[in-house]
Structure formats: C-alpha cells, structure tokens
Amino acid sequence: xxxxxxxxxxxxxxxxxxxxxxxxxxxxxxxxxxxxxxxxxxxxxxxxxxxxxxxxxxxxxxxxxxxxxxxxxxxxxxxxxxxxxxxxxxxxxxxxxxxxxxxxxxxxxxxxxxxxxxxxxxxxxxxxxxxxxxxxxxxxxxxxxxxxxxxxxxxxxxxxxxxxxxxxxxxxxxxxxxxxxxxxxxxxxxxxxxxxxxxxxxxxxxxxxxxxxxxxxxxxxxxxxxxxxxxxxxxxxxxxxxxxxxxxxxxxxxxxxxxxxxxxxxxxxxxxxxxxxxx
Numbered sequence: 422x423x424x425x426x427x428x429x430x431x432x433x434x435x436x437x438x439x440x441x442x443x444x445x446x447x448x449x450x451x452x453x454x455x456x457x458x459x460x461x462x463x464x465x466x467x468x469x470x471x472x473x474x475x476x477x478x479x480x481x482x483x484x485x486x487x488x489x490x491x492x493x494x495x496x497x498x499x500x501x502x503x504x505x506x507x508x509x510x511x512x513x514x515x516x517x518x519x520x521x522x523x524x525x526x527x528x529x530x531x532x533x534x535x536x537x538x539x540x541x542x543x544x545x546x547x548x549x550x551x552x553x554x555x556x557x558x559x560x561x562x563x564x565x566x567x568x569x570x571x572x573x574x575x576x577x578x579x580x581x582x583x584x585x586x587x588x589x590x591x592x593x594x595x596x597x598x599x600x601x602x603x604x605x606x607x608x609x610x611x612x613x614x615x616x617x618x619x620x621x622x623x624x625x626x627x628x629x630x631x632x633x634x635x636x637x638x639x640x641x642x643x644x645x646x647x648x649x650x651x652x653x654x655x656x657x658x659x660x661x662x663x664x665x666x667x668x669x670x671x672x673x674x675x676x677x678x679x680x681x682x683x684x685x686x687x688x689x690x691x692x693x694x695x696x697x698x699x700x
Contacts (some may be wrong), residue, residue: 446485446486449477453490453495454498461504461655461662464542470502471539474532490528499531501620505655507538609668616647623647646670 422430453474456591472688481487489495502509515526515532616623647670653662684698 432528440482444488446481446484448490449480450489450500453477454495456502459502459504459609461506462542463504465540467504467535471532471536474499474535478529478532489542494527496531498527499528503535507535510538518576526540609666610670610674611649612654612673612674613647613670617634621649623649623670627668630671644671 456470456473457466459470478487479491481490481559490499500508503511511531511534514530518524518530624647626646626648628646629643649668652665652668654665655662666689682698687693687696687698
C-alpha cells in the first residue's frame with residue numbers, strides 16, 4: 422500500500438473507531454449516569470464530578486449532542502449523584518430558573534451549579550470546617566443506665582446464610598458437611614422497595630430469618646435476598662453520615678410509627694439528651 426493511501430486509510434479507521442460523534446456522546450452520557458454516589462463533605466469527589474461534567478458539556482456542545490443530556494430523566498440521574506443538601510438547593514435553583522427565565526433548567530445550568538458548589542466545597546479556607554458538637558464516643562459505657570424494657574411492636578431477628586458447613590455441639594466430625602445455621606447475629610434490614618429507590622443492585626443471596634417463634638434448626642424456609650454494602654444514614658438537617666453494616670433486603674418490615682420513641686421517653690436518659698425526636 423502506498424504511504425499516502427495508508428495514511429488516509431489509517432485516519433479513516435481511527436475516525437471510525439474513536440471519532441464517531443454518536444459513540445463519543447454515548448460514552449460521556451454513560452459515564453455521567455453511572456458515576457458513584459458523592460458523600461456529604463467529600464469535596465474531592467464533588468470536584469472530580471464537576472470537572473468531568475464540564476468536559477462533558479464542552480465536548481457535547483462541539484458535536485451538537487448536548488440535547489441528549491437535557492432529557493429530564495438524565496438530569497434527574499445526574500442530580501441523584503449529589504449529596505442530600507445539594508439536591509435541596511438545586512430544587513430551589515431549578516425553580517428560580519423556571520420563574521425568572523421562563524424555561525426549565527438544562528444540563529448547562531446544572532453543570533454550572535455543580536461547578537460552583539465544588540469550588541465552595543474545596544475552598545482552601547472554609548471548604549472543610551470540622552463539627553464542634555461534642556460526641557459521646559469517648560464516654561464510658563458504664564455511665565449509661567440499662568435500657569428500660571417496654572412492650573413494643575419490635576421483634577428479635579437473626580439471619581443465617583444458607584448452605585454453610587458447620588459442626589453442631591456434641592456432633593462427631595465424621596459428618597462435617599451437615600447443613601444448618603452457620604452463624605446467628607442481629608442484622609440490618611432494608612425493604613426491597615427502598616433498595617429499588619436507591620438504585621443499588623446488591624449481591625443475591627439466600628437467608629434464614631429467625632424470630633422467637635421460628636428459631637428451631639430446619640424450621641425456617643430459605644428466602645431470596647440481596648446483600649447491600651456501603652450504606653450510610655444521616656439526619657435530614659445534618660451532614661454527618663453513619664456507616665451501616667451489611668444490610669439484607671426483605672419484602673416488608675413490620676415496624677410502625679408507634680415504635681418510634683417519644684421525646685418524653687428520651688429525656689429519661691441523660692446520654693440521649695441531645696437527641697431530638699419529632700414525635
């Protein structure tokens with residue numbers, strides 16, 4: 422092949438595989454929508470997302486594919502990656518755009534908003550301000566009075582994974598593959614509906630649930646569940662997140678509003694004095 426012809430063919434192949442505008446736009450959109458959730462007060466992660474979105478906006482403007490990201494579904498997915506308080510502020514920002522400019526918020530507006538919030542979060546002077554509220558982590562557990570036992574609608578639950586190799590107490594080692602409850606421990610549960618709302622997949626598994634009425638080995642039926650990792654919770658007006666242990670999904674959890682303690686009950690315990698209950 423002549424060098425001039427080979428050069429043109431190489432350019433054609435490169436453009437075909439790496440220069441197709443539709444592929445470029447699709448790659449940017451996929452990466453933006455699959456970005457991991459950003460935690461509160463994580464300025465570095467927020468700044469990284471902002472920089473990527475700026476690049477996404479600039480590139481898609483050049484290839485005239487920006488309208489793809491103006492799709493409401495895509496915009497909502499991008500917003501879902503932000504910390505809770507930033508989502509709240511974006512709602513107000515989007516409403517102001519609609520009210521003052523007589524149009525709905527677009528991807529360029531969202532990128533400008535996230536870029537500004539990232540600059541605020543990474544400000545060298547005030548970007549990371551530690552919380553001055555006292556914590557109870559250093560208190561001696563002996564100072565805490567024993568919890569008062571009350572009749573409520575709660576229940577004790579243990580979880581066991583299926584098909585574990587164990588040996589029961591007093592059992593001879595000649596049968597090491599006997600199936601049973603491999604381990605029993607209190608566990609964290611979320612509803613299947615919440616898992617779908619959080620848009621997390623988890624790892625499929627089977628579990629045995631044990632309550633006071635169903636604690637005999639072999640008396641429970643295995644149930645399909647998902648193991649969810651890296652969950653965090655925080656108050657609606659707080660910015661501190663608490664990591665949860667591995668959680669299992671279940672169709673429904675029999676907990677009702679009457680199970681929530683009242684403020685008068687919380688006041689009885691000094692170590693809970695700073696806890697505010699809205700009930």
